[in-house]
Amino acid sequence: xxxxxxxxxxxxxxxxxxxxxxxxxxxxxxxxxxxxxxxxxxxxxxxxxxxxxxxxxxxxxxxxxxxxxxxxxxxxxxxxxxxxxxxxxxxxxxxxxxxxxxxxxxxxxxxxxxxxxxxxxxxxxxxxxxxxxxxxxxxxxxxxxxxxxxxxxxxxxxxxxxxxxxxxxxxxxxxxxxxxxxxxxxxx
Amino acid sequence: xxxxxxxxxxxxxxxxxxxxxxxxxxxxxxxxxxxxxxxxxxxxxxxxxxxxxxxxxxxxxxxxxxxxxxxxxxxxxxxxxxxxxxxxxxxxxxxxxxxxxxxxxxxxxxxxxxxxxxxxxxxxxxxxxxxxxxxxxxxxxxxxxxxxxxxxxxxxxxxxxxxxxxxxxxxxxxxxxxxxxxxxxxxxxxxxxxxxxxxxxxxxxxxxxxxxxxxxxxxxxxxxxxxxxxxxxxxxxxxxxxxxxxxxxxxxxxxxxxxxxxxxxxxxxxxxxxxxxxxxxxxxxxxxxxxxxxxxxxxxxxxxxxxxxxxxxxxxxxxxxxxxxxxxxxxxxxxxxxxxxxxxxxxxxxxxxxxxxxxxxxxxxxxxxxxxxxxxxxxxxxxxxxxxxxxxxxxxxxxxxxxxxxxxxxxxxxxxxxxxxxxxxxxxxxxxxxxxxxxxxxxxxxxxxxxxxxxxxxxxxxxxxxxxxxxxxxxxxxxxxxxxxxxxxxxxxxxxxxxxxxxxxxxxxxxxxxxxxxxxxxxxxxxxxxxxxxxxxxxxxxxxxxxxxxxxxxxxxxxxxxxxxxxxxxxxxxxxxxxxxxxxxxxxxxxxxxxxxxxxxxxxxxxxxxxxxxxxxxxxxxxxxxxxxxxxxxxxxxxxxxxxxxxxxxxxxxxxxxxxxxxxxxxxxxxxx
Numbered sequence: 001x002x003x004x005x006x007x008x009x010x011x012x013x014x015x016x017x018x019x020x021x022x023x024x025x026x027x028x029x030x031x032x033x034x035x036x037x038x039x040x041x042x043x044x045x046x047x048x049x050x051x052x053x054x055x056x057x058x059x060x061x062x063x064x065x066x067x068x069x070x071x072x073x074x075x076x077x078x079x080x081x082x083x084x085x086x087x088x089x090x091x092x093x094x095x096x097x098x099x100x101x102x103x104x105x106x107x108x109x110x111x112x113x114x115x116x117x118x119x120x121x122x123x124x125x126x127x128x129x130x131x132x133x134x135x136x137x138x139x140x141x142x143x144x145x146x147x148x149x150x151x152x153x154x155x156x157x158x159x160x161x162x163x164x165x166x167x168x169x170x171x172x173x174x175x176x177x178x179x180x181x182x183x184x185x186x187x188x
Numbered sequence: 189x190x191x192x193x194x195x196x197x198x199x200x201x202x203x204x205x206x207x208x209x210x211x212x213x214x215x216x217x218x219x220x221x222x223x224x225x226x227x228x229x230x231x232x233x234x235x236x237x238x239x240x241x242x243x244x245x246x247x248x249x250x251x252x253x254x255x256x257x258x259x260x261x262x263x264x265x266x267x268x269x270x271x272x273x274x275x276x277x278x279x280x281x282x283x284x285x286x287x288x289x290x291x292x293x294x295x296x297x298x299x300x301x302x303x304x305x306x307x308x309x310x311x312x313x314x315x316x317x318x319x320x321x322x323x324x325x326x327x328x329x330x331x332x333x334x335x336x337x338x339x340x341x342x343x344x345x346x347x348x349x350x351x352x353x354x355x356x357x358x359x360x361x362x363x364x365x366x367x368x369x370x371x372x373x374x375x376x377x378x379x380x381x382x383x384x385x386x387x388x389x390x391x392x393x394x395x396x397x398x399x400x401x402x403x404x405x406x407x408x409x410x411x412x413x414x415x416x417x418x419x420x421x422x423x424x425x426x427x428x429x430x431x432x433x434x435x436x437x438x439x440x441x442x443x444x445x446x447x448x449x450x451x452x453x454x455x456x457x458x459x460x461x462x463x464x465x466x467x468x469x470x471x472x473x474x475x476x477x478x479x480x481x482x483x484x485x486x487x488x489x490x491x492x493x494x495x496x497x498x499x500x501x502x503x504x505x506x507x508x509x510x511x512x513x514x515x516x517x518x519x520x521x522x523x524x525x526x527x528x529x530x531x532x533x534x535x536x537x538x539x540x541x542x543x544x545x546x547x548x549x550x551x552x553x554x555x556x557x558x559x560x561x562x563x564x565x566x567x568x569x570x571x572x573x574x575x576x577x578x579x580x581x582x583x584x585x586x587x588x589x590x591x592x593x594x595x596x597x598x599x600x601x602x603x604x605x606x607x608x609x610x611x612x613x614x615x616x617x618x619x620x621x622x623x624x625x626x627x628x629x630x631x632x633x634x635x636x637x638x639x640x641x642x643x644x645x646x647x648x649x650x651x652x653x654x655x656x657x658x659x660x661x662x663x664x665x666x667x668x669x670x671x672x673x674x675x676x677x678x679x680x681x682x683x684x685x686x687x688x689x690x691x692x693x694x695x696x697x698x699x700x701x702x703x704x705x706x707x708x709x710x711x712x713x714x715x716x717x718x719x720x721x722x723x724x725x726x727x728x729x730x731x732x733x734x735x736x737x738x739x740x741x742x743x744x745x746x747x748x749x750x751x752x753x754x755x756x757x758x759x760x761x762x763x764x765x766x767x768x769x770x771x772x773x774x775x776x777x778x779x780x781x782x783x784x785x786x787x788x789x790x791x792x793x794x795x796x797x798x799x800x801x802x803x804x805x806x807x808x809x810x811x812x813x814x815x816x817x818x819x820x821x822x823x824x825x826x827x828x829x830x831x832x833x834x835x836x837x838x839x840x841x842x843x844x845x846x847x848x849x850x851x852x853x854x855x856x857x858x859x860x861x
């Protein structure tokens with residue numbers, strides 16, 4: 001998807017920045033239909049645990065996914081800042097509960113670094129890391145990110161961000177190798 | 189010009205026109221001399237011609253143009269309509285249908301070759317049937333324009349001669365186009381080519397009847413020229429005659445006169461026909477007082493959706509105004525309620541279309557098949573104004589074709605056999621459609637030989653579908669139902685039409701998928717009736733809303749046979765399964781709260797169990813629910829299958845308070861008991 005943008009000769013991306021757990025993520029604005037207040041979904045029996053249920057959005061039935069459950073973060077009570085992001089993925093529309101939605105930013109494509117570790121199964125929803133002023137944003141590929149069938153472990157995701165912070169995206173190569181090794185340990 | 193945006197319109201209208209053409213041709217077949225029908229056909233052909241030429245589909249334009257040519261003498265009465273002409277017109281109809289189909293599929297090619305054969309046939313259909321018209325192509329022969337005439341005149345001054353070389357090819361010439369091309373090339377070296385008949389392009393494509401003429405300015409002798417041409421193989425004969433401009437001019441004027449005659453004739457006749465046109469048009473307009481407009485189906489669905497939302501919002505406002513206890517507000521809300529209900533009703537009706545759209549293609553089908561089989565059949569269509577859901581129109585056509593083919597092939601007998609059996613020689617096939625309660629019934633009845641239950645028994649046994657003992661004890665009605673089983677066919681020989689044993693089970697599965705049922709009634713020697721029963725409105729379903737714990741679910745009402753209260757001590761356990769005995773039959777119970785993992789479920793041990801008895805595919809089971817809410821008309825919306833691993837949920841509905849309730853998948857629940 002990011003390649004599509006690059007191919008289209010776009011120099012700048014518009015991204016929506018949201019918070020999940022302790023990290024800031026960004027998703028292309030083109031895949032976000034709207035952001036709505038939290039509402040109580042209707043539970044679906046036998047659905048995957050991260051599926052909260054379905055809501056009625058102006059006559060459309062939309063499944064709601066809890067971002068925290070999906071990425072195995074610590075489940076917390078929702079706050080005043082919690083929102084549902086209605087995301088269009090190909091022909092599907094789903095809602096993602098996030099801890100907060102911050103802002104829309106413009107990001108130059110040159111400020112996007114590739115993912116610091118080799119793209120393993122676990123992190124294929126990562127596009128890369130965006131640098132803007134003093135912040136680091138984890139860029140999410142909504143196509144891979146929102147998969148009904150499996151729970152993605154955000155542990156690896158948070159590890160990635162941790163790693164990015166440590167390395168500051170400067171000399172990522174040796175560092176990332178080390179981190180991969182570390183990750184394998186955790187996995188085993 | 190940007191024509192893409194008109195393409196959809198063009199296709200729709202063309203289809204409509206083809207349908208009209210089809211009907212008119214069928215009528216023409218029974219009343220070949222009816223001028224009004226001929227005019228109808230002509231008008232449709234003309235409309236199609238105009239539309240297709242505008243859109244750049246020249247094939248269709250040319251074909252319809254040639255159809256007009258054939259129709260003109262028919263309308264003026266110089267040629268009598270006959271079977272041959274109608275046959276060719278039917279072929280044209282099929283071709284047009286195919287061409288428009290190609291446009292729909294995006295594989296349309298504007299190749300002339302696609303229609304030349306038919307155009308020839310059209311031309312022939314007139315000439316071989318009428319002596320009066322036979323002269324027509326002759327007259328068409330060769331005309332010279334002034335420039336060509338002046339060329340011939342000038343040639344004399346230059347000492348050149350104008351010659352007409354008529355070349356005929358051998359009867360079995362393989363490549364007429366190539367031979368003609370070779371002759372042309374050879375003659376071009378000998379002098380100046382003025383004209384050929386037919387035109388050069390047609391010659392090179394081989395579009396001519398074994399002979400062609402070449403007009404040449406040359407100083408060579410006739411003998412030399414004929415030698416040059418004769419060198420080419422497959423040439424049968426070469427005739428060369430000198431021509432001069434005077435004789436040609438004479439021929440020209442003669443030709444023109446003739447043409448004018450032909451030309452002057454149509455206006456008179458078109459006057460008379462336009463008078464007829466007016467009458468017909470008036471009738472037409474009085475028939476079609478109700479105007480229609482075309483709307484994109486997607487827009488309709490959106491409108492449906494929005495109206496659903498409107499109704500929900502209204503319900504919320506009603507609740508709110510009740511809390512406020514303001515008389516003024518509640519009367520206003522009541523008014524708004526009436527309006528929204530009206531809107532809802534109209535929008536729901538918009539989805540309904542007359543079943544005519546399905547039935548329309550059957551007269552032709554029956555005609556073709558009965559001709560093929562040598563059967564004489566009278567098709568009666570009753571109740572074609574009956575309205576059915578748009579979705580059904582698209583889906584029910586193929587099953588209906590199966591049924592009709594079956595009736596024609598297996599059911600109805602050939603005339604001799606019918607007379608022997610003491611029936612009228614003409615068989616009757618009836619298509620009926622009518623409303624019955626919330627259902628639409630479609631019946632296909634024939635007065636043919638009927639289905640012999642004994643035959644079905646023996647076939648079923650031989651195919652191992654039932655045992656001989658089962659067959660004996662099986663009631664006749666159940667035996668007949670066996671023909672809906674997959675792989676069943678009683679036809680001894682599989683014909684083109686039916687008997688491959690795939691028909692009836694496909695019919696059944698299609699109808700079932702539409703939420704309907706199929707039934708069969710048959711008496712040996714008297715005929716067979718197949719009844720399809722379909723819900724009249726696919727979008728709106730009556731549902732019973734129930735509560736399990738704190739959660740609300742819906743069950744389609746057509747699956748519910750009854751709701752009963754069962755004292756807890758009547759629940760028995762058989763093989764670790766809870767059952768009750770209901771009127772002598774054991775009914776397995778389903779604890780929905782367990783099956784659906786309903787949280788915070790509190791079971792009040794003192795109250796009797798509320799059991800909703802559901803029935804599907806001949807099986808029953810009782811769902812234990814906490815509470816009944818009531819019956820409601822709902823619009824079921826699909827829900828992603830990925831969300832629901834166990835398939836217990838078939839869709840979702842929105843409730844009056846804006847919340848979503850899930851619809852239970854009754855079939856899955858019964859199977860899982």
